[in-house]
Amino acid sequence: MKSNETRPLIFRLIVIALLTILQVIWMIMLVNGLIRYNMLLNVLITILSMLIILYLLDRNDSPAYRLSWIILVALFPVFGTLFYLYAGNKRPLADMTERIDRQHRHHKRDLETMPNALDQLIQKDQRIGSIAKYVNNYAKFPVLAGSEVKYYPNGEAIMDDLIRDLEAAESHIFLEFFIVEYGEMYTQIFDVLKRKASEGVEVRFIYDDFGCLLRLPENYVEQMAEYGIKALKFNPVRPIVSLVYNTRDHRKYIIIDGKVAYTGGVNIADEYINVKERFGYWKDSMIRIEGTATWNLTQMFLIVWNAFEESELDFSLFTDEEMLEQGKKALNDLDNKKGYLQPFNDSPLDGEPIGENIYREILNSAEKYVYIFTPYLVISYELQTAMTLAAKRGIDVRLMTPGIPDKKMVYRMTRSYYRPLMEGGVKIYEYTPGFLHAKSIVSDDRIAMVGTINLDYRSLYLHFETATLIYYHPVVKRIQADFLQAQTKSRMIRHKHLRRTFVGRVIDALLRLLAPFV
Incomplete structure (x- = not known):
């Protein structure tokens, strides 16, 4: 774009960022100021923060997502409460x-x-058919x-x-x-x-x-x-x-x-x-x-x-x-030699993490291999467990992530998940030529999924996404071949690549805590 076209766009972003920051600061200052002079308001904020924590405990969201908010609200009642009402509460939806x-x-x-x-x-494959039935019932496609x-x-x-x-x-x-x-x-x-x-x-x-x-x-x-x-x-x-x-x-x-x-x-x-x-x-x-x-x-x-x-x-x-x-x-x-297709939509409005559940079901139903392309790896404990359990029962589970990141903090967060996955038997590769933006999974030459779903909290819980499930189609082998071809240009991660200092471990733990907000 020409410089005279980019200026108004940059100005718009700056204005939006400043207004958002000012709004949050004003809310915090207002409540903090009132609390200093009003013991009753202090009590009310404490009660409100406790109610939000109880509300989060009762919700059906990801445990990691809830835990992050609970810690934030508990440690910083004013900021955490106001920030949750502003950014974490789904009622505006x-x-x-x-x-x-x-x-x-x-x-x-x-x-x-x-x-x-x-x-x-x-009739062709009851186990794979059950995945399709779940998508048909809950995504309605x-x-x-x-x-x-x-x-x-x-x-x-x-x-x-x-x-x-x-x-x-x-x-x-x-x-x-x-x-x-x-x-x-x-x-x-x-x-x-x-x-x-x-x-x-x-x-x-x-x-x-x-x-x-x-x-x-x-x-x-x-x-x-x-x-x-x-x-x-x-x-x-x-x-x-x-x-x-x-x-x-x-x-x-x-x-x-x-x-x-x-x-x-x-x-x-x-x-x-x-x-x-x-x-x-x-x-x-x-x-x-x-x-x-x-x-x-x-x-x-x-x-x-x-x-x-x-x-x-x-x-x-x-x-x-x-x-x-x-x-x-x-x-x-x-x-039928053309197989079956099931394009579907994953919505943040229905409370059903369809994308994440499909990944888990493919891992649970695998008999030989599961190969996954993902640009980001910021996953729930449940999905992490599904990957390691599949590997522990002898499935060849491989993950490929970028060798050159687009967001350094998210890249560090991605790498913080490597160790427990590798200890569970998952093989991890980093695509050395550059940034891997593909989002796909392929398993056993019989099922694959290509779409927009990243393995992070935003994609899995907050965004409108789409993907296409492909069953028993000849193209499934083509997707597997692409993974293996990309693997020849990738570095296999080993434990020696993951050595961390004590400070590094603390930083990784904090990043994992902040994962649902990134």
Whole structure:
């Protein structure tokens, strides 16, 4: 971006940060000042902090998440109590929850349009089918048969196919991304989008305001409208007014005519396609879906769009009869060689950590191996236990994390989890060429998942995420091969790499305590 474009964005970020800091300081000073002159208020703050601790003990959140808040509130009653009410309390999400729940209720029939292949998958493999059933029951997304899948081991590999598919769009193009930044990748994609919009193709775009805070101007929605592109800024950052900073839209996908979709870890920024170097070589992954499974992603987009835009979109306008027939035909294909796909959404609003539970279930059901790509490793005790238990019963469990970090504190926190995992038999590799941003898991040549879910508290509990479960599809072997190929460029971590001083251990312990806030 040009300097005259970046100045207002930087100014906006500074203003937001200052207003947020001033708000917190003002709240603390006000209460502290009143406490000095009012013993009753002191008693009330103490009672309130105790009630919050009891409330946290009663909640069904991650034990580590609750423990961190309990310690903060107990040690610093005024700051901890006010900070929890400001940043940790999920009550401000009530309006967002109601909006999205209303869409689910209103479009329940539309969500069940495509024939569900769940029973067929259960007949093929009851254990793997039980994972699909859990996602079907709690995320409300069906298992779909008859889709082609292409796997891309890096961001630059998608560009030729993506531009060709965008150029071929005839009806609509839907996009949803966490990070969007001006540059070569942006120009290639949005030049096509602007042209297609001028030709009458319906182009709609959801982007996360926080993810794009320093990247897109405040009036970006209006700018897009001039080109005929309808844009929606998700959860706008409004200091003092908004209390839901942590609830971000981390999903990433492009849907073309409801027939083709791209989804995975890649955002729209030049480092993702390695035309700009940040933290060495940027390794990511993406899949191209063609067929019935794109309907699940279309549902996700329409639900969020309708929840936060006044002009609702009719689901039936985007239901393709040809795709419907293809789904029915695939369901009757007893010699199904294309396997099954289940794109799903993980929401922070339902109290169900679907992403984390899927990781645990894949580990629990593994018979030979489990390989995991993750840029961050800030996990719960339950997920840590699932990894080590799988390794202890003879499963080849391997984790790959970045060799060059994008956030040094999170990298140190990630490494603090290495020792207990390695002691349990988990093999850990660091990708030496650069930053590993891929988020995927593959097991036993029969199940894989590619998506946006990081193994950290934000992704697992606070963000809107999406991923695609892939069952018995030929592409599963391709994902496994990519892990093994990346492993040849990685360093296997050994105990000698993890030596720490006493001070280092204290720092790691504190970082683990702060993990839910990072």
